Amino acid sequence: MPSRPPFRIGPVSLVFRPFMIGVNVALLVALLLLLCINIGRGDYDLSIPEVASVLVGGGTKAQNFIVMDLRLPRSLTGLLIGVALGLSGALTQSIARNSLASPDILGITAGASAGAVALIVLGGGGSFVGLLALLGIPMAALCGGFLTAIVIYLLAWKGGIEGFRLILIGIGINAMLVATVGWLLISADIDDVSRAQVWLNGSLNGASWDQMWPVAIAVVVLGVLVVISTFTVGALRLGDDNAASLGVNTNRAQTRLLLASVALAAVATAAAGPVGFVALAAPQLALRLVRSPGPPMIASALTGAVLVVGSDVVARTLLPVELPVGIVTSAIGGPFLLYLLVRNNRKVSA
Template sequence: MNTPTAAAPAAATRPREEDRTAGARGALRETRRRRRTRALAVPAVLLAIAALLALLTLCFGSVRLSLDQVLGSLLGIRENGAVDFIVHDLAGPQVKAALCVGLALGAAGTIFQQLLRNPLASPDFVGISAGASVAAVAGIAVPAFAGASLPALAFVGGVVTAAAMYLLAWRDGITGYRFVLIGIGTAAFCTGVVGYLLTRTSLTEARAALHWLTGSIGQAGDAENDVLLVALIVLLPFVPVLQRMLRSIEMGDDTARGLGVRIEPTRLALIAVGVLLTSLATAVAGPIAFVALVAGPVADRLLGSARGGIVAAGAVGAILCLVADYVAQHLLPVEVPTGVVTGAVGAPYLLWLIATTNRRGMGG
């Protein structure tokens, strides 16, 4: 007599459990949909802002132009010799360099930060930019390198320094903590070498070297700018692959191995991409400080749960470089290198980042 009575509540609870399960699945699908939407929308908006800033920079440079004149010259709709000269030969290369350098540094910075799982692990602090600087200053100070291209020397210096760091950090694999420590030591060593080289130069050579070391967009030629642009275009189709590689590494080595990921080849490929972008950007503009450090965290704040976007970080880097270069050229009483402006903005951010990281118990 009691069996049907006991079974009735159990049967009544099954639909409720199924409803809760279906509701949880629906909420999960909705969360994933929103994350995918945000992962696509945020980079698109940031790239659009960067493109708009580039157009405004051309309009409000040393010579004021209307947006119609700039677009007409860029699209080849209207022919005006004076406007074409300003857009294509005078201001255009500077804006293109700012866009490309910012994209490269922003993407490289977030790759290193995610790969090494450390918000301070940007190319500025792990020695790659410092290695490029040593090679470039050697091109100014050492007679044996006289006549060599500074951007080419900077690129070679960054690549060689990164290879040396990788070999020094290798102990049955690469860990982020060891790589960062070796990078900091390498950066300190390179800074000492640069200081020594500067003492061996004349006043004119030292002034030229210091201008390059501060970081200044627009000091490279068309060939270096075009190489960086081509590298970005070539790497663009591989961004989804790089993004998946970073996601797999972020899960931890054991989990990634369980999913069939080859850890060390994946890590080496990501480091190679980051080094390539950093070296090419440094070859074009010198070591622009703090752009690689700031771009990734800012993009992550905008992306929310879809954090870690390479394109979004690159777009933030492009916006930072465009704004900093415009301020350095047009809004200060005296024209200064771009790195002065990024350093003035980035140094307080670095102090804040170190303080908040230590409060969370992640500072070591």
Template sequence: MNRPVKAIRTPAGLSVRVDPRASAVVLVLGAAAVASAVGLIGSGDFPMSFRDVVDTLLGNGTAAQEFIVRELRLPRVLVAVLVGASLALSGAIFQSLSRNPLGSPDVIGFGQGATVGALAVIVLFGGDSLAVSGGAVAGGLLTGVLVYLLAWRRGVQGFRLVLVGIGVAAMLTAVVHYLITKADLVDATRATLWMTGSLDGRDWAQVRPLLIMCAVLLPVVLAYGRPLRMLEMGDDAAYGLGVPVERTRIVLMGSGVLFIAVATAAAGPISFVALSAPQLARRLTRSPGPNLAAAAVTGAALLLVADWVATNTFTDRQLPVGVVTGVLGGCYLLWLLVTERKAGRI
């Protein structure tokens, strides 16, 4: 069925295609993310009303409210927004490149690569938080290069990328367990806590690298949105439409790996957001293609809601947000597998 799509001409003479439903979904999800962020800032041991939070953000709060909001809670919320959006964008990129809803970076090894890099720094070198972040980024990038080289055979086909990635993920998971067994008690405890994925204690030091990454990579990924959509039709069709296939794939894979590596460095390995957010965005927009903007706001909203559940559901203690996303994402993965099997795609 044809979707109503409007063409808008810019002052520079460019024509931009706009899908009204997709635009409405992005606006609604963006508003939901903002409302969730304000509600999350207002929750905690020092509760604040919605209006008090807004007034404080606008500079009209008391000294105590200013400190609590701007120094303690706002950085955590911004990390949740940026990490959720980054994971979702990485998932949208790899699911489109592999043309497989299971082609998520935390399924095909890139998330595990970042985890191994971070754990190696913790266990082998006893590095600080900055070194751990660097190790996560380096591990993710090296894993991306390895998967690309192993999957290459006159190009990189989607099914081969997924199969190679799953194999690499299994090997990296074994490396994670090995590193844990080699660590002493203190480092093993630190590594285990980091591996659960948490937003607790996040401050402006984690916000800045995420902002820089998004400022650099987001325009690149959006610029390659149309070629990415064409790649979903297959390499031959993309070649016929004038898309430089391998260059596009390398740029997008590099961007996707950086998204998940920096997000993992900031908050630890938070599972299933990269898998579920792009699929939820596609179902909400009812639009083919990567739906990058919708996926980003869906990922941000999902992680904000998951963090609210983690901090408010159990009154005696807070759960790491990775535990909540793991439970919800595991249920979603089972549903997705059943759906794909019924459709005859797996």
């Protein structure tokens, strides 16, 4: 079957794929619908048309206050966290060429958690004032995620990055960091433990515009970098030798894209705590929806956003008690991880 002919827009060469575009449009529509549902549900319910009216500038004064000040920041923060984790997982899985590679499995999320919990427990995270009160825990999470990534990268480097080696080292580092977080919680004051536990469950409760904007800026900047690097990501999926034959500097490209992946995961974790398994599941679900040979970037981002916003709807409205969104995503992602393990084991056996 002949391949589709490319078309050019200036110096850019593109291939028109109607099925992939249709799936992305369907995911975008589903995301907007879930966003309106999530904004509308609460002690004072609003219908989808009422929410849409407020978002385009209409509605009453009370409806504007409920939507714009109370509920929209939470929903947008969840959406952006899902986009960041979806892109992070797609990048990591493409570079490692392994469906099990994700910030959760590799320990990046655990590193961010360890940094934040260490600040809460040892540094008196609740005592900061002004700007430090706003940036203290997020910056600690970012630093923890980046330090963990550097350690994993140095240990995994052996003339390049090999996927299986990267995953094994990441699993080991992840176990050590989980133990560190456990030790910090056991040795801490009960009030600090309560605050840390809320953060560790990945909660969007109390999300504000101040929490949303740093994630939005990071997603826009790094998202543009990922889109520009789409060809490089596709080449890296073919293996180091094939990528080099296509003119890709593999070491430099792997380092740059891994840094982008770590930054996206760390920013998402810093905003609301560890939202588990989204970075693992979103690229694999998107891959199956789009029927592509590797994790598609845009579809992975949209799928991640759908998972987080949809899980927030479930956590807030469909359960007997309101739960942190991270508990719901982990309940979904755990069985999916088992499915991937079984599927990979069957491939190896065959």
